[in-house]
Amino acid sequence: MNRINTKLEEGKKLLSIYFTAGYPKLEDTTTVIEKLVEAGVDMIEIGLPFSDPLADGPTIQESSTAALKNGMTTAKLFDQIKDIRKTVDIPLIVMGYFNPMLQYGVEKFCATCAEIGIDGLIMPDLPLAEYEEHYQATFEKYGLKMIFLITPQTSDERIRQIDAASDGFIYMVSSASTTGKTSGFSNVQTDYFERIAALNLKNPQIVGFGIKDEETFKAATQTAQGAIIGSAFIKTLTEKGIEGISGFIKSIRP
Amino acid sequence: MNYNVNEKGYYGDFGGAYIPEMLYPNVEELRQNYIKVMQEPDFQEEFKALLKEYVGRPTPLYYAKRFSEKYGTNVYLKREDLCHTGAHKVNNTIGQILMAKRLGKNRIIAETGAGQHGVATATVCALMGLECIVYMGAIDIKRQAPNVARMKMLGATVVPAESGSKTLKDATNEAIRDWINNPTDTHYIIGSVVGPHPYPDMVARFQSVISEEVKKQLLEKEGKENPDYVVACVGGGSNAAGIYYHYLDTPEVGIIAVEAAGKGIHSGESAATSALGKEGIIHGSKTLLMQTDDGQITEPYSISAGLDYPGVGPMHAHLFRSGRGEFISITDADAMQAGLELCKLEGIIPAIESSHALAIFEERKFKKEDIVVVNLSGRGDKDLSTFIDYFKLA
Numbered sequence: 224m225n226r227i228n229t230k231l232e233e234g235k236k237l238l239s240i241y242f243t244a245g246y247p248k249l250e251d252t253t254t255v256i257e258k259l260v261e262a263g264v265d266m267i268e269i270g271l272p273f274s275d276p277l278a279d280g281p282t283i284q285e286s287s288t289a290a291l292k293n294g295m296t297t298a299k300l301f302d303q304i305k306d307i308r309k310t311v312d313i314p315l316i317v318m319g320y321f322n323p324m325l326q327y328g329v330e331k332f333c334a335t336c337a338e339i340g341i342d343g344l345i346m347p348d349l350p351l352a353e354y355e356e357h358y359q360a361t362f363e364k365y366g367l368k369m370i371f372l373i374t375p376q377t378s379d380e381r382i383r384q385i386d387a388a389s390d391g392f393i394y395m396v397s398s399a400s401t402t403g404k405t406s407g408f409s410n411v412q413t414d415y416f417e418r419i420a421a422l423n424l425k426n427p428q429i430v431g432f433g434i435k436d437e438e439t440f441k442a443a444t445q446t447a448q449g450a451i452i453g454s455a456f457i458k459t460l461t462e463k464g465i466e467g468i469s470g471f472i473k474s475i476r477p
Numbered sequence: 478m479n480y481n482v483n484e485k486g487y488y489g490d491f492g493g494a495y496i497p498e499m500l501y502p503n504v505e506e507l508r509q510n511y512i513k514v515m516q517e518p519d520f521q522e523e524f525k526a527l528l529k530e531y532v533g534r535p536t537p538l539y540y541a542k543r544f545s546e547k548y549g550t551n552v553y554l555k556r557e558d559l560c561h562t563g564a565h566k567v568n569n570t571i572g573q574i575l576m577a578k579r580l581g582k583n584r585i586i587a588e589t590g591a592g593q594h595g596v597a598t599a600t601v602c603a604l605m606g607l608e609c610i611v612y613m614g615a616i617d618i619k620r621q622a623p624n625v626a627r628m629k630m631l632g633a634t635v636v637p638a639e640s641g642s643k644t645l646k647d648a649t650n651e652a653i654r655d656w657i658n659n660p661t662d663t664h665y666i667i668g669s670v671v672g673p674h675p676y677p678d679m680v681a682r683f684q685s686v687i688s689e690e691v692k693k694q695l696l697e698k699e700g701k702e703n704p705d706y707v708v709a710c711v712g713g714g715s716n717a718a719g720i721y722y723h724y725l726d727t728p729e730v731g732i733i734a735v736e737a738a739g740k741g742i743h744s745g746e747s748a749a750t751s752a753l754g755k756e757g758i759i760h761g762s763k764t765l766l767m768q769t770d771d772g773q774i775t776e777p778y779s780i781s782a783g784l785d786y787p788g789v790g791p792m793h794a795h796l797f798r799s800g801r802g803e804f805i806s807i808t809d810a811d812a813m814q815a816g817l818e819l820c821k822l823e824g825i826i827p828a829i830e831s832s833h834a835l836a837i838f839e840e841r842k843f844k845k846e847d848i849v850v851v852n853l854s855g856r857g858d859k860d861l862s863t864f865i866d867y868f869k870l871a
Contacts, residue, residue: 278497326772
């Protein structure tokens, strides 16, 4: 049982924030994390920037491009957050694409995460079959929870496979879209949220994509146990910088 | 050793389907159906009829007499440049549009670099009356105005990719994003033997008509099906996959892959992936690709817009690693000279991509009795302005 499991057992509706490491400035990473904790978020996804983020929309891609230009690398991120557990005790997840992890070395990457106190990984382009065949043993050896995504198009059968392979939570993508694309939730999404709730999965679900304000946060957490905000938070960072963090979090969960 | 794809979608260590879950239903639908659909008699009949009547196949296998004399060997050119739309790309787009129709899709998306695959896709969409959206890097749109105009005339919508480096790899990212956002009615026609399984295999199968024809044509001309070598340029590698396909498991036929060295392999401006690339993941496939030590994908360079892709298809990565393929890289300068030489010796203006394959004869010696089949993948009309600038012809 790691921090993710413990946090989920608290039973409250979790607010989780994604941000791109090294954005807006290279050395902002730990400051952003600490400000988010101060503002009361429950969990943080630290985005490791990638040159070609397929599942992301323009906001996150632009922040990734800027972070890479700032000089962010895998080694740099690990160095920046090496002492993060001295000040932060909420669950921390590293979210990134698989190629930088592969180049760093999957085992070394996992070992470093464990040493720092990272609790889980989200790798959207590392699919279930490849994970189970090649990487699951290594992730588990270092106590890292692999978080899988599901979408409205994912079949019940596959959702059950993903549920069986997961031990943490399931990242429920709210609509068929890249990040930052949707505006508000329709009946279709509400039906999808209810369909998933009715499956009685062993893992709790946290909704992501399209959450941007108090209203969408509330709608998403009607049935799910929490929600993740990414693009809307990055936009705040772009417009208001670090100073905008606490106001943004208050506006989501007053 | 097996040089074709295995049941898990791998060529040796390379291939697979490293895709976000949002793409899984589409790619899985394709994986479960592509071979079944391709083997249906009515699919085969329609595909073959269109290749014959619309594309103009079979393309000639032409003995290049003066070129052969100059290099002291026997060079045949597989004339894919004579295909409708000017290159081999249309073999694949015809196949995929028929596949899309059978899967009930009515909206087609594609990526394009120089615009050749975009034109070939816009062409078949016009032929079938389907909506067509082509993603093209904003920088490429400026560089390739005539092909942008062609696509528009053919009824396609050309959408600039403004993200990242604004070239082919970014256009591919944007097309993939479109597919994520339109998961039910859309088919993505990938233009090369790249992307997640089953794309590399599906595209290779559609292009395999090239080596199927070479076998028959060579039997007529030389009394044997097998040449000593087949030669093709490799960007992503679809024309190469086509001319290698029926020779993969015939070890007496040498496979030669020609990559673009750009301004020189170690100049920092190159697209020679086998020399400069490392194993990694690009566009859903594990393959060799050009990247930083940190795993960020880098921007390749070649004078030829069709060869500046930072990866190669997984089939080619496997041919390289296993040693089955001989990989040669050719600079811009040598390719341009070879292109001009073919004009003067044979009266054929080749695409700059194909000119890379022709340039190997200056450095790679063949025996007098060897039979070498070069895939002349495209014609050079689209490259006229580059030839004009390079040789100061105007």
